[in-house]
Amino acid sequence: MTRDITTRILHADRLGPVEHGAVLKPLHIATAYGYGTAEELTAVFQGQQSGHVYGRQGNPTTAALETKISLMEDAVGTVCFATGMAAICSTMMALLKQGDHVVASQYLFGNTASWMNTLTQLGCEVSLVDATDAANVRQALRPNTRMVFVETVANPRTQVADLAGIGKLCTEREVLYIVDSTMSTPALFQPKAVGASLVLHSLSKSICGHGNALGGSISDTGLFDWSKYPHLLPAYRKGPAPGWGLLQIRKKGLRDMGATLSSEHGHRIAAGAETLPLRMARACDNARALAQWLQAQPLVSKVHYPGLASHAQHARAKELFKDFGALLAFETVEGVDPFDVLNALELVIKSSHLGDNRTLAIPVARTIFWEMGAEQRESMDIADSLIRVSVGIEAQADLLDDFKQAFEKLSRK
Numbered sequence: 001m002t003r004d005i006t007t008r009i010l011h012a013d014r015l016g017p018v019e020h021g022a023v024l025k026p027l028h029i030a031t032a033y034g035y036g037t038a039e040e041l042t043a044v045f046q047g048q049q050s051g052h053v054y055g056r057q058g059n060p061t062t063a064a065l066e067t068k069i070s071l072m073e074d075a076v077g078t079v080c081f082a083t084g085m086a087a088i089c090s091t092m093m094a095l096l097k098q099g100d101h102v103v104a105s106q107y108l109f110g111n112t113a114s115w116m117n118t119l120t121q122l123g124c125e126v127s128l129v130d131a132t133d134a135a136n137v138r139q140a141l142r143p144n145t146r147m148v149f150v151e152t153v154a155n156p157r158t159q160v161a162d163l164a165g166i167g168k169l170c171t172e173r174e175v176l177y178i179v180d181s182t183m184s185t186p187a188l189f190q191p192k193a194v195g196a197s198l199v200l201h202s203l204s205k206s207i208c209g210h211g212n213a214l215g216g217s218i219s220d221t222g223l224f225d226w227s228k229y230p231h232l233l234p235a236y237r238k239g240p241a242p243g244w245g246l247l248q249i250r251k252k253g254l255r256d257m258g259a260t261l262s263s264e265h266g267h268r269i270a271a272g273a274e275t276l277p278l279r280m281a282r283a284c285d286n287a288r289a290l291a292q293w294l295q296a297q298p299l300v301s302k303v304h305y306p307g308l309a310s311h312a313q314h315a316r317a318k319e320l321f322k323d324f325g326a327l328l329a330f331e332t333v334e335g336v337d338p339f340d341v342l343n344a345l346e347l348v349i350k351s352s353h354l355g356d357n358r359t360l361a362i363p364v365a366r367t368i369f370w371e372m373g374a375e376q377r378e379s380m381d382i383a384d385s386l387i388r389v390s391v392g393i394e395a396q397a398d399l400l401d402d403f404k405q406a407f408e409k410l411s412r413k
């Protein structure tokens with residue numbers, strides 16, 4: 001019997017050994033772990049006995065969060081990192097070599113797009129394609145393609161990748177398929193259902209939700225046959241093959257690169273995760289209502305939200321996701337400065353973060369997508385007037401009222 005996701009999250013900490021009867025995993029801050037005998041210490045070091053040795057590679061609090069994320073994603077294992085970007089970079093550095101080829105969506109989180117540039121400097125080839133159609137990914141595949149990387153719902157324009165089509169293709173070609181599911185969260189979607197090999201999260205966003213911790217994670221769905229992956233070191237080809245990839249990511253990516261999640265942040269993320277499905281349900285309701293309201297405004301030219309029938313991938317989103325998410329973006333008509341819209345909002349906070357309990361909005365082209373320049377913005381379909389809204393869990397009437405008063409102010413101008 002598979003229990004509901006909230007039930008699984010809430011009771012995850014008592015699946016393993018329970019300390020002092022604690023109903024949740026305590027916060028462990030020790031840097032190092034000591035053992036009674038040299039034999040025991042050696043056994044933990046060599047992986048013959050479970051345990052922790054040094055905090056850079058993990059601690060009991062982070063391990064409990066990793067278990068929680070594995071349960072949410074129906075994964076065989078998870079490794080946490082200090083941030084979502086650390087999870088992305090460390091995973092790729094642990095698995096790629098010079099001369100490898102990566103296919104990624106051209107609609108990527110800005111810093112991930114920037115990281116793809118760095119990868120090319122390190123001697124990897126990167127093809128950025130329109131991943132809303134798996135045919136584009138198929139065309140880009142080469143004999144040296146090691147991985148395909150996509151986001152479920154692209155930030156900020158909300159394009160929905162052809163997740164199932166790409167999954168089928170990667171399975172056929174035995175190519176590693178990495179899905180950044182930050183925007184969907186396990187409350188709405190499990191990438192394992194479409195054949196993802198690895199699932200990535202920025203835990204800083206909705207999974208934490210309270211805007212008080214940074215973190216990232218990579219989970220192995222168990223679907224990829226690591227015995228076919230050419231760059232796994234013999235030291236990590238130990239035990240059953242489903243564990244090999246993650247072991248190399250933990251050793252080469254986490255231990256050697258050192259972007260470790262602090263246990264305090266892990267503890268806060270774990271607390272936030274307990275209410276993820278509740279918060280997402282409310283935020284999705286708010287986002288849908290706001291998207292519909294914005295669509296009817298004469299000063300708004302376009303609204304991008306997968307829950308709207310006008311969205312290019314609405315049918316796909318409906319089929320794949322439990323709900324349409326908490327992120328939307330809109331463009332203003334000629335002559336309406338997006339700064340005036342933002343400055344007229346009183347409740348909504350002007351901020352670059354997303355997936356927060358509070359509603360946050362940002363003018364995209366002049367902030368988070370500024371550094372990449374006009375040409376790349378155009379290729380990513382980022383209009384100059386685009387405003388991204390990360391919808392929170394405020395009472396819906398208060399949120400809509402704030403937008404109403406803002407647009408009233410603007411139309412009086």
Ligand SMILES: *Cc1c(COP(=O)(O)O)cnc(C)c1O
Pocket residue numbers: 083084085086109112151155180182183202203204205214215216
């Ligand atoms: C925020 C974000 C990241 C990076 O996560 P950080 O925790 O901020 O490093 C990666 N992917 C997506 C889709 C994001 O929204």
